[in-house]
Amino acid sequence: MLSIKGLKVKLEDEDKQILKGVDLEIEAGKVHAIMGPNGSGKSTLSYVLSGKDGYEVTGGSATLEGVDLLDMDPEARAAAGLFLAFQYPVEIPGVGNMTFLRTAVNAQRKARGEEEMTAAEFLKVVRARAKELKIDADMLKRPVNVGFSGGEKKRNEILQMAMLEPKMCILDETDSGLDVDAMKLVAEGVNALRTEGRGFLVITHYQRLLDHIKPDVVHIMADGRIIKTGGPELALEVENNGYADILAEVA
Amino acid sequence: MAEAAVKQTPTDAMIATLDMPQGGWSDAARRDALARVQAMGLPSRRDEYWKYTRPDTLVQAQAVPAALRDGDDTVLFDAVDRLKIVFVDGVFDAAASDDLALEGITIERLADATSDLHWARDVYGVLENNGQNPVPRPLAALNTAFAADGVLIHVTGKPSKPVNIIYRRTSTTADAMLHHCIKLDAGAELTLLENGPVAARFNGVLEVEIADKAAFHHVRAQGRDHEQRAATHIFTRLGTESTFKSFTLTANGVMTRNDCVIELTGDDAAAHVAGACVGDGGDFHHDDTVFITHDAVNCESRQVFKKVLRNGATGVFQGKILVKAGAQKTDGYQISQSLLLDEDSQFLAKPELEIYADDVACSHGSTSGAIDEDALFYLRSRGVPHGAATDLLTLAFLAEAVLEVEDEALREEVTGRLASWLERHAA
Numbered sequence: 001m002l003s004i005k006g007l008k009v010k011l012e013d014e015d016k017q018i019l020k021g022v023d024l025e026i027e028a029g030k031v032h033a034i035m036g037p038n039g040s041g042k043s044t045l046s047y048v049l050s051g052k053d054g055y056e057v058t059g060g061s062a063t064l065e066g067v068d069l070l071d072m073d074p075e076a077r078a079a080a081g082l083f084l085a086f087q088y089p090v091e092i093p094g095v096g097n098m099t100f101l102r103t104a105v106n107a108q109r110k111a112r113g114e115e116e117m118t119a120a121e122f123l124k125v126v127r128a129r130a131k132e133l134k135i136d137a138d139m140l141k142r143p144v145n146v147g148f149s150g151g152e153k154k155r156n157e158i159l160q161m162a163m164l165e166p167k168m169c170i171l172d173e174t175d176s177g178l179d180v181d182a183m184k185l186v187a188e189g190v191n192a193l194r195t196e197g198r199g200f201l202v203i204t205h206y207q208r209l210l211d212h213i214k215p216d217v218v219h220i221m222a223d224g225r226i227i228k229t230g231g232p233e234l235a236l237e238v239e240n241n242g243y244a245d246i247l248a249e250v251a
Numbered sequence: 252m253a254e255a256a257v258k259q260t261p262t263d264a265m266i267a268t269l270d271m272p273q274g275g276w277s278d279a280a281r282r283d284a285l286a287r288v289q290a291m292g293l294p295s296r297r298d299e300y301w302k303y304t305r306p307d308t309l310v311q312a313q314a315v316p317a318a319l320r321d322g323d324d325t326v327l328f329d330a331v332d333r334l335k336i337v338f339v340d341g342v343f344d345a346a347a348s349d350d351l352a353l354e355g356i357t358i359e360r361l362a363d364a365t366s367d368l369h370w371a372r373d374v375y376g377v378l379e380n381n382g383q384n385p386v387p388r389p390l391a392a393l394n395t396a397f398a399a400d401g402v403l404i405h406v407t408g409k410p411s412k413p414v415n416i417i418y419r420r421t422s423t424t425a426d427a428m429l430h431h432c433i434k435l436d437a438g439a440e441l442t443l444l445e446n447g448p449v450a451a452r453f454n455g456v457l458e459v460e461i462a463d464k465a466a467f468h469h470v471r472a473q474g475r476d477h478e479q480r481a482a483t484h485i486f487t488r489l490g491t492e493s494t495f496k497s498f499t500l501t502a503n504g505v506m507t508r509n510d511c512v513i514e515l516t517g518d519d520a521a522a523h524v525a526g527a528c529v530g531d532g533g534d535f536h537h538d539d540t541v542f543i544t545h546d547a548v549n550c551e552s553r554q555v556f557k558k559v560l561r562n563g564a565t566g567v568f569q570g571k572i573l574v575k576a577g578a579q580k581t582d583g584y585q586i587s588q589s590l591l592l593d594e595d596s597q598f599l600a601k602p603e604l605e606i607y608a609d610d611v612a613c614s615h616g617s618t619s620g621a622i623d624e625d626a627l628f629y630l631r632s633r634g635v636p637h638g639a640a641t642d643l644l645t646l647a648f649l650a651e652a653v654l655e656v657e658d659e660a661l662r663e664e665v666t667g668r669l670a671s672w673l674e675r676h677a678a
């Protein structure tokens with residue numbers, strides 16, 4: 001599904017290499033987790049995949065179902081089925097959450113040549129999905145993420161994911177800022193979307209999220225590279241011992 | 252002295268082209284106003300409040316011709332139940348207008364009101380004259396002296412629907428001067444709508460006298476003709492517990508100067524003035540100049556102005572709050588912001604506060620900014636295309652000003668108009 005080969009990325013304005021050759025294959029139906037020390041390049045990878053400005057790809061490739069992602073506009077990547085749940089969701093004063101969601105859903109449908117959702121149809125679906133995530137009507141009416149608590153912002157990301165039904169979902173520290181109950185809700189939201197055709201890349205620092213969203217594969221990223229790949233037990237090892245042993249092993 | 256002599260020349264040249272209507276109740280006011288203009292002289296670039304806006308095309312004897320805008324889509328306020336008063340090229344069109352009759356108000360044309368005694372005598376040129384100090388507004392005095400027509404509305408009750416003054420253009424050269432007077436008796440209410448392009452060049456004055464507990468709402472859209480020029484003045488005076496709310500939408504026009512002069516003279520009154528402006532191209536110049544005087548206790552004033560400027564367009568905001576001694580518990584809020592969609596566009600702001608009372612809360616802020624790149628990326632990452640995402644953020648930027656329109660249906664018309672402008676002017 002998502003195939004990343006030797007991806008090298010530097011900052012556009014600075015002579016700073018952040019990703020130094022990332023290789024990653026995520027198959028449809030699978031959940032991959034990435035863990036790694038602060039500043040190792042996890043968010044950068046997610047931004048580069050979704051098309052954020054400010055980065056320059058200096059080598060390698062990234063394709064979604066065989067289509068080159070790196071040449072596309074962010075909106076085209078979204079329409080092709082890529083979704084990023086942001087580590088820091090952006091507040092947009094003046095744009096209502098509902099308007100935003102409906103504009104996004106219909107823009108993607110239009111880009112794919114599909115029928116747009118009617119207002120009534122949309123309202124029905126969004127209400128049901130919001131209810132599952134315990135997002136109340138008031139939050140839907142407010143401007144996007146404005147005045148939302150940290151946890152509310154993360155739940156709003158998952159609501160967007162549920163509405164957009166992407167093929168490849170990247171979750172960047174969606175667990176941070178969530179209380180125990182909210183983490184369960186979010187995990188249920190993610191698990192509900194786990195299907196044959198959909199891939200997940202879950203970036204996290206904690207095993208706790210992986211108790212709820214069971215990964216198939218766990219990767220460790222350090223200094224812009226994937227340095228180790230294993231099964232769910234790798235996350236437990238990090239939880240118990242930190243990164244020192246793994247880093248030493250590779251060095 | 253030498254300077255005054257230089258300034259008289261364009262003023263005399265302008266006056267020589269104009270005919271003053273003779274006789275009737277307005278005669279004295281017109282003559283006084285003429286003396287004022289002659290004493291002040293028409294604005295020049297050296298005047299403090301014309302530093303950012305070139306008055307040349309507004310004060311020269313002949314108006315610059317303005318092409319008519321072709322291809323029309325929807326007309327604003329068409330769905331609103333209202334009393335229509337139509338001016339074509341600045342001339343009243345009886346056939347297109349409704350009967351000037353509505354329960355709770357009397358409406359007359361300025362040109363028809365020729366008796367020797369008239370209620371408007373206490374308003375016409377009076378508020379304009381009040382508003383000449385401390386900042387001279389010679390174009391308004393010129394208007395009082397020479398305005399050919401206008402509407403006089405006396406509001407005694409609460410009319411069932413708004414009055415809509417509709418302007419249409421058929422001539423590329425019309426140079427129009429209209430003067431409207433509105434007097435609201437105690438407890439009376441009126442919503443005034445104005446829309447459409449008036450003329451190639453328009454000099455407009457609106458005087459609004461608001462008695463105790465009366466409320467005046469004003470929503471104005473200045474027409475979409477690209478080459479039109481306009482200098483407008485609103486003068487208003489508010490009594491105790493009265494309300495004045497005015498919103499102006501400006502899209503297009505090469506030169507627009509909107510002055511609004513507000514005097515809060517009764518306690519517990521509220522005056523809100525707001526504007527949303529969208530301009531495209533190096534010829535676009537829009538200037539909002541506001542002067543609010545607080546001369547009573549516990550009054551509130553609000554100024555909310557937002558401008559979206561692209562392709563070298565220029566926006567100007569000059570806003571002053573004067574709080575006189577004794578005007579305690581004044582609550583004054585002023586914000587002027589521009590969204591510059593490229594580096595060629597510019598916004599010039601001159602916010603001023605002058606406060607002579609001690610128990611006062613006044614805040615003002617002015618900003619110029621570009622589209623928020625993080626917000627833009629967030630929207631695009633959800634599949635919203637670049638253009639649509641920019642428009643969404645642009646409308647969001649304008650929303651605070653549009654929200655000043657209280658009536659939801661009118662607000663939606665304004666938002667719709669802005670959205671379609673953005674679509675037509677896609678980056």
Ligand SMILES: Nc1ncnc2c1ncn2[C@@H]1O[C@H](COP(=O)(O)OP(=O)(O)OP(=O)(O)O)[C@@H](O)[C@H]1O
Pocket residue numbers: 011018036037038039040041042043044045054087
């Ligand atoms: N736009 C930028 N400007 C400057 N430095 C940047 C920029 N983007 C990323 N970096 C740097 O690149 C490195 C990787 O950052 P990134 O956010 O990808 O780390 P991360 O693995 O997500 O960390 P965390 O676990 O703390 O979220 C860091 O050193 C960061 O400071």
Ligand SMILES: [Mg+2]
Pocket residue numbers: 042043044087172173
């Ligand atoms: Mg990160």
